[in-house]
Amino acid sequence: MALYQDQQIKLYNSLSGEKEIFKPIHEGKVGMYVCGPTVYNFVHLGNCRTFISFDLIYRYLKHLGFQVRYVRNITDVGHIVDDADEGEDKIAKKARIEQIEPMEVVQKYTINFHNILKQFNNIPPSIEPTATGHIIEQIEIIQEIIRNGYGYEVNGSVYFDVEKYNQSHDYGILSGRKIEDMISNTRDLDGQSDKRNPLDFALWKNAEPQHIMRWPSPWGEGFPGWHLECTAMSTKYLGNHFDIHGGGMDLKFPHHECEIAQNEACTGNSPVNYWMHANMLTLNGKKMAKSTGNNILPEELFTGENDILSKAFSPSVARFFILQAHYRSILDFSDDAILASEKGFHRLMEAFDGIQTIETTPTSTVDIATWKQSCYNAMNDDFNSPILIAHLFEGVRIINLLKDGKEFITTQDLSILENTMKAFIFDVLGLENANLEKANNGKLENVVQMLIDMRNEARANKDFALSDQIRDRLAVLDIQLKDGKEGTTFSL
Incomplete structure (x- = not known):
C-alpha cells in the first residue's frame, strides 16, 4: 500500500485563497508544472528558493508513493525586458551586449542553472522543455484562440482581447484584480497603438528587421509572447487539465493570469486545479537587486567570495536555511541567520550519525509512532518544512536522551526512529550529510x-604503459594527477 493512502495533504490554493484537500485528477498520479528560468543571466538565490521549494514538494509527493510527472520549462525566447510587450527580448539583448549568438547565451546560462541546482541537490524534473522547441504548438494555440474570437492580428502581431474574454470569463480570477481597476490604472504607451486595449497582451510579436530571434508564422516572421510558452508546454505534457502549477509569487500577475485566460480561450477549460506560489527572498531586509549591489549569487555563497557574508557556506547548509521558512512566507537572508542555520544543520547531522551508538532494551519509554506521524502531519499541512524541522529536532532530543541512558527504546522502535529521520532529512528535505561526505572523500x-604509489612503483620499474594507464583512467574520473619536484599531487 502506498503511503499516500494513509496521509491526507492540504495545500494552499492561490486560486481559492484557502487550504484545500489535495485530490489528484488520476489516483496515484500527479501532474505538476513549474515556471522555469529565463536563461539570460546567472541564476540568483531568490530564483533558487522557488526551485528548492518545489523540489521539496516533488520529493514529498514521490516519498508518499505518487507517480509524479514534473515539468519545468526553460524560457529561451520571448521574455521581453520589464515583462512588457514592447522592447527587447532579454536573451537577444544579452547576445547583443556580449556579441555572441542568442543560443550561446541560452547554453551558457542553462548550464549554470543546472550546475547550481545540482549543487543544491535538486532532483531534475521529469521533462524540461524549451520555448524554442515548441514554436509549432504555440502557433497552433494562437490559431485556436483567434478562431474562438479572443485573438486579433495587427501588422503581423497577434494580441489577446482581454475585454472580449472578460465578457464570459473572469480575467483576474487568480490575482484578485478587477478589470475595471486595471483599465483605469493603464494608459496608452508609445508603440502600443496596435492594441485595442492597453490590457491586451501579445500572443505573437512581429519581428523588426534587427530582431535576431524570429520564426515564420501565418502572420509573418516573428516570435511568441512570453505567457504563451507555458500554456503550450504545460498542456502538451500534462494535458489541458492538470493538478499543480507553481512558480514565484511575482508570476501570479500577469504571467499566470494570462496562462489561465489563454487556456480557457483555447480549450474552454480552466487548466489547473491547484495554483501554488513561493514567496520572495530578501537580503538584509531589502529586496535583492543587482542594480543596488544588494545581491548575492549562489556561487559567491559557496566560495565565500563576497562582501556580505563572514565565511563560505555549503549548498546543503544554504538549502537547510531556505527550508527553515515556509515556502509561502518572505525569508530574509543575512550572515547571522545562515550562521544560526549552520549550527542547527550540524546538530541535526551529528544526532543522526549518533543513532548507531544507541543500545536497545526490551521496552520503550518513548512514543516513536506519535512522533513519526507528527513529521507527516507537518508536511501534510501545506508542506510545512519549518514545522517538520522542529519535529526532527525533537527527534534529536530523543536521540540525545537515549544516548545518555535517560530514555530507553526497543530494536523495532529504534529502526523506526532511524528510518524516519533518514527519510525526512535526506529524501524529503534533500539535505546531504557533510560528515558522511567528508568520510567518503577521505x-x-x-x-x-x-594508485599514485602503484604508479610511482611502475615508473621506477620503467613500466610506463601501466603508469600512463593509471593516470589516464583517473583522468576519465575527473581526477587529475600533477607531477612536481615534491612528488605527485592530485585534484578531485
Missing part, C-alpha cells in the same frame, strides 16, 4: 594515493 583520497 576514503577516496586514500584510494587515489594508493
Whole structure:
C-alpha cells in the first residue's frame, strides 16, 4: 500500500485563497508544472528558493508513493525586458551586449542553472522543455484562440482581447484584480497603438528587421509572447487539465493570469486545479537587486567570495536555511541567520550519525509512532518544512536522551526512529550529510594515493604503459594527477 493512502495533504490554493484537500485528477498520479528560468543571466538565490521549494514538494509527493510527472520549462525566447510587450527580448539583448549568438547565451546560462541546482541537490524534473522547441504548438494555440474570437492580428502581431474574454470569463480570477481597476490604472504607451486595449497582451510579436530571434508564422516572421510558452508546454505534457502549477509569487500577475485566460480561450477549460506560489527572498531586509549591489549569487555563497557574508557556506547548509521558512512566507537572508542555520544543520547531522551508538532494551519509554506521524502531519499541512524541522529536532532530543541512558527504546522502535529521520532529512528535505561526505572523500583520497604509489612503483620499474594507464583512467574520473619536484599531487 502506498503511503499516500494513509496521509491526507492540504495545500494552499492561490486560486481559492484557502487550504484545500489535495485530490489528484488520476489516483496515484500527479501532474505538476513549474515556471522555469529565463536563461539570460546567472541564476540568483531568490530564483533558487522557488526551485528548492518545489523540489521539496516533488520529493514529498514521490516519498508518499505518487507517480509524479514534473515539468519545468526553460524560457529561451520571448521574455521581453520589464515583462512588457514592447522592447527587447532579454536573451537577444544579452547576445547583443556580449556579441555572441542568442543560443550561446541560452547554453551558457542553462548550464549554470543546472550546475547550481545540482549543487543544491535538486532532483531534475521529469521533462524540461524549451520555448524554442515548441514554436509549432504555440502557433497552433494562437490559431485556436483567434478562431474562438479572443485573438486579433495587427501588422503581423497577434494580441489577446482581454475585454472580449472578460465578457464570459473572469480575467483576474487568480490575482484578485478587477478589470475595471486595471483599465483605469493603464494608459496608452508609445508603440502600443496596435492594441485595442492597453490590457491586451501579445500572443505573437512581429519581428523588426534587427530582431535576431524570429520564426515564420501565418502572420509573418516573428516570435511568441512570453505567457504563451507555458500554456503550450504545460498542456502538451500534462494535458489541458492538470493538478499543480507553481512558480514565484511575482508570476501570479500577469504571467499566470494570462496562462489561465489563454487556456480557457483555447480549450474552454480552466487548466489547473491547484495554483501554488513561493514567496520572495530578501537580503538584509531589502529586496535583492543587482542594480543596488544588494545581491548575492549562489556561487559567491559557496566560495565565500563576497562582501556580505563572514565565511563560505555549503549548498546543503544554504538549502537547510531556505527550508527553515515556509515556502509561502518572505525569508530574509543575512550572515547571522545562515550562521544560526549552520549550527542547527550540524546538530541535526551529528544526532543522526549518533543513532548507531544507541543500545536497545526490551521496552520503550518513548512514543516513536506519535512522533513519526507528527513529521507527516507537518508536511501534510501545506508542506510545512519549518514545522517538520522542529519535529526532527525533537527527534534529536530523543536521540540525545537515549544516548545518555535517560530514555530507553526497543530494536523495532529504534529502526523506526532511524528510518524516519533518514527519510525526512535526506529524501524529503534533500539535505546531504557533510560528515558522511567528508568520510567518503577521505576514503577516496586514500584510494587515489594508493594508485599514485602503484604508479610511482611502475615508473621506477620503467613500466610506463601501466603508469600512463593509471593516470589516464583517473583522468576519465575527473581526477587529475600533477607531477612536481615534491612528488605527485592530485585534484578531485
